[in-house]
Amino acid sequence: MTTKLFGEPVRRREDARLITGRGRYLDDIGAGALAAAFVRSPHAHARIVDVDVDAALDVEGLVAIYTYEDLTGPLAEPLPVLIPHPQLHAPRTGYPLANGEVNHVGEPVVMVVATDRYVAEDAAERIAVTYEELPAVVGVDAARAAQHAVHEEIPDNVAARHHQETGDVEPALAASPRTLSFTQYVERSACMPLEGKGVHARWDADDRSLRVHTSTQASTSVRAAIAAKLQLSLDEVEVVAPDVGGGFGVKIVHPWPEELLVPMAAIALGREVKWTEDRREHFISSAHERQQRQEVSVGFDDDGRITALDVHVWHDNGAYTPYGIIVPIVTATQLVGPYVIPVYRVVVESVYTNTVIVTPYRGAGRPQGCFAMERTMDRIADALGLDRAVVRERNLIQPDQFPYDHHLTFQDGRPVIYDSGDYPALLGKLTALVGWDGVDALRDDAEARGKLLGVGMALYVEGTGPGPYEGGHVQVLGSGKVLVSTGLTTQGQGHETSFAQIVASELGVPIEDVEVTTGDTRRFPYAVGTFASRAAVMSGNAIALAARGVRVKALRIAADVLEADPGDLEIEDGVVQVRGTPGASIPLRTVAVLSNPLRYAFDEAAKQATQFATHDDTKPPVAEGDAPGLEHRDYYSPLRSTFASGAHAAVVEIDPATWEIDVVTYAVVHDCGNVVNPMIVEGQVHGGVAQGVGGALYERMAYDSDGQLQNASFMDFLMPYASEVPDIVIDHQQTPSPLNPLGIKGAGEAGVIPGSAALASAIEDAVGRRITSMPISPTELYDLMRSETAERTAASGRRTGVDA
Amino acid sequence: MKPAPFRYADPRSVSEALEVLAAEEGATVLAGGQSLLPLLSMRLAAPTTLVDLNRVPGLDAVEVTGDGVRVGALVRHAGLLADRAAARVQPLLARATANVAHPAIRNRGTTVGSIAHADPSGEMTSVLALTGGSVAVAAPSGSGTVGWRDLFVGPLETSLPAAAVVTSAFFPALPPRSGTAFAEVARRKGDYAVCGAGVVVTLDEDRRVAAVRASYVSVGLVPEVHDLTEAVAGAPVEKADWAAAGALARTLVEPDGDLHASADYRRLLVGVLTERTLTEAAAEAAERTP
Secondary structure, eight states, X not given: OOSOOTTSOOOOTTHHHHHTTOOOOGGGSOTTOEEEEEEEOSSSSEEEEEEEOGGGTTSTTEEEEEOGGGOOGGGGSXXXXXXXXXTOOSOOOOOSSOOSEEOSTXXXXXXXXXXXXXHHHHHHHHOEEEEEEOOOOOSHHHHHHTSSOSSTTOTTOEEEEEEEESSOHHHHHHTSSEEXXXXXXXXXXXXXXXXXXXXXXXXXXXXXXXXXXXXXXXXXXXXXXXXXXXXXXXXXXXXXXOSOSOOTTTXXXXXXXXXXXXXXXXXXXXXXXXXXOXXXXXXXXXXXXXXXXXXXXXXXXXXXXXEEEEEXXXXXXXXXXXXXXXXXXXXXXXXXXXXXOSSEEEEEXXXXXXXXXXXXXXXXXXXXXXXXXXXXXXXXXXXXXXXXXXXXXXXXXXXXGOSEEEEEEOTTSSEEEEOOOOHHHHXXXXXXHHTGGGHHHHXXXXXXXXXXXXXXXXXXXXEEOOOSOEEEEEEEOTTSOEEEEESSOOSSSOHHXXXXXXXXXXXXXXXXXXXXXXXXXXXXXXXXXXXXXXXXXXXXXXXXXXXXXXXXXXHHHHHHHHTSOGGGEEEETTEEEETTXXXXXXXXXXXXXXXXXXXXXXXXXXXXXXXXXXXXOSSOSSOTTXXXXXXXXXXEOOSSOEEEEEEEXXXXXXXXXXXXXXXXXXXXXXXXXXXXXXHHHHHHHHHHHHHHHIIIIXXXXXXXXXXXXXXXXXXXXXXXOGGGSOOEEEEEOOOOOTTSTTOBOOOSSGGGTTHHHHHHHHHHHHHOBOOOEESOOHHHHHHHHHOSSSOBOHHHHHHHTOOO | OOOOOOEEXXXXXXXXXXXXXXXXXXXXXXXXXXXXXXXXXXXXXXXXXXXEGGGOTTOOOEEEEXXXXXXXXTOBHHHHHTOHHHHHHOTHHHHHHTTSSOHHHHHHOBHHXXXXXXXXXXXXXXXXXXXXXXXXXXXXXEXXXXXXXXXXXXXXXXXXXXXXXEEEEXXXXXXXXXXXXXXXXXXXXXXXXXXXXXXXXXXXXXSBEEEEEEEEESSSSSOOEEEOGGGTTTOBTTTOOHHHHHHXXXXXXXXXXXXXXXXXXXXXXXXXXXXXXXXXXXXXXXXXXX
């Protein structure tokens, strides 16, 4: 194949469109649509006593007001628990509009539809809701203390107690030469896509068809949910994800209340209706992630080898559990990272709080697991006076141990068996890349400039590409265009490019001829969605299989025409030819025409396939078992997830006068198996690192004790700017996955996972005080440095010759 | 996040603007809109009428004389930042303006608007105070000048009547044998400062420290000028103990805590930034002292 683009840094073909304003995002659709706005709860926990809409009724331009009382049938029932699990013993979900009680600030209570969004907000402002406030439970510790309950009938606030163990941990700890126990915290952050959510719905009453555009990561499942909740037949509903300005997990949750209510109103009113989420709505009524309290006990020997690990996590799941316990499971199972843990027990208690729901945000529980494991490694090194890289190295799974079975059950219900990897090589590349062994010289140099320098590292293994399946459809048209579609959705990852590369390589066509469509249920109705770093693994492989199917058929038809053996044919640059026989060739577009036997010559090319142009009258025009058209549909369904891996290191310089933290070097070694497009993979790593740095040093959800979010704007929620994201140096390693045809592993979430762990380690190394909670800001670091109870690291004592 | 309904007026003269402001209760002036429009969108402010000054001629000039710099009501931060003549007469202007938000905001936001907004987190309120500046105010009752000390009443609050237009701000020139510096600590580049410091050091003819003044950003409810002279008075400029001036400053300020910084942390930064900016300003003062 000369059209071999797999593995090449092809420039993203969608960028010119997206960055010159020619994208078509949700709010670009339906300029004349009615607008919806919502009255949302101002209280974290309250009973609704009364909803008085009278004052809103005389707002000119008001079209409709909906409260819970207006919901009928399945719409009046709670929203679905998307991923049930036997250990989720007390699941709760909200209603599309609050039914008598609100459990977090921002929960929708009333929907207003008006001629435009301004008018809708004018009317919403005049609706008076009377609440009887109830005590608010805010933060994982308050939930755990259970002085108050979020849901009255769940007095301990525990939604789920997720428990896995690989042996008898207590005797193993007791038998360990050394043990350590500690507690640490991770704060809330959120996905914060630049485009918030949004829904547009159009009902065609004559056709009885509903077309919904939604800024989603799961259009096929949104379609099914709308059909179920609005009691429509599936064939009456189309759902399309237009260009989506980022997802990072929050848009995999569905159906959001608005995804049901906007179509409901469009049908009821017979008008197009649109809702575009604003930033404040996104902060207080979409989803957050990450808050956990972690209690870790580890047993190890004098060389730093772990003998037993016992982890108890309290996970804040917010007010409801629509996404089940996926995040707790991911934390529990991904915590073990690239290490051999002889005996492991983990319990994650997922607890309710009167705050925004917690669902996967890029990394989805992995950053917390990584934080627990990697900070454990740091503590072991500190206790033994060993280099942190050495302790990690001694605990690594070795290359000859694959497939490596952790004897845990992953988020897809399948075993955690690492398919391939080379962790010692990864660590070796990392220490070389960051200059680990030369850090003392850097430290001295920084000290001479009045700065405190520290270095930290963190390793991770990431289960990617979980099933159940994705599909791909590839069709060659008579024009030579190759149409590719897959059901999963795109939020800016460059799928148009990477999927086209796969097809160009598999089929032997110029990439310019390949057109990719994602997330449109009209084109491909079977799909799961974009999450868990699965698009390239799942749809990439499905599309490759579909392209291979097309190739087989093309060669068969061309072989007939060329009177050659299909085995002697190759496809290059869109032309099928007999290998080594110049002139014996047929364009693929002609093969496409011939693949569809015709009666009518609707255009010039079609003449070749009409009934008097073909001569073989010994068999039917379409052979038994065959189908007209040069197309193929195929599916990829993996046995289990494939496990990518990586290692990050950060060098920080801290100003001991202002306690400002500057990340001066950020090094990444990354292994996602075979790479479709290294430029796109690096872009994914960069974006992930930016969010990792954000979560470590800048972002938090600042809830007060009443459950009011104090920083619900981009002024006070400190997403890092380009100026705060360090330059990133990247090295690659490729250990192909044996589980899928292309040998690839997911890359989407990797960059974010080790950020907090590596930066906490670096800051701790610089200041000599134990960092037990992330994120950390300069004002907090100042408090830590002044605190008389803050623990000093043994390493700092050794460095200064003073015992800790 | 859509504003409540409001009327819009785009007068072509200051007097016309004043007529609308006087006639319509709850009317407010729009210049660059960088603070006002977000407040409208979040419905934290709901003026009945926006009186847009942008079509009033004659308000967009930076006038530089030996006495100082007069900045018209429609001069954008970016315009002032780029004005070399203004920077020569009063270097603090460019040094502070460089810290105002991001280029996109500086291109639209106005220096005078930011002063009239009276946000203690704004750089230019502090610079007006430190330089001993004033604003020119037009009101239905007549025009006049209001000194910085009389202007700022509280956070986002000035002494001006509702029906008034600040037509310009005047920043006196840097005195002879003086140097200035401005520095901030912000959580992210371009954010409101967690703490900012502007200083002026003036030497006597023998290159001894004669006067030291400082003003801070995001510290206290209104801009204040702190006289730090006593910590270093009479010291030869090369030997002055700027750390002592920083320590004095820490005792004079009354910062509050918020989401991004505790009061203690702000006080720490006041000391650090005072020492650092004074060191820099003293070097400049020494250069400017024969």
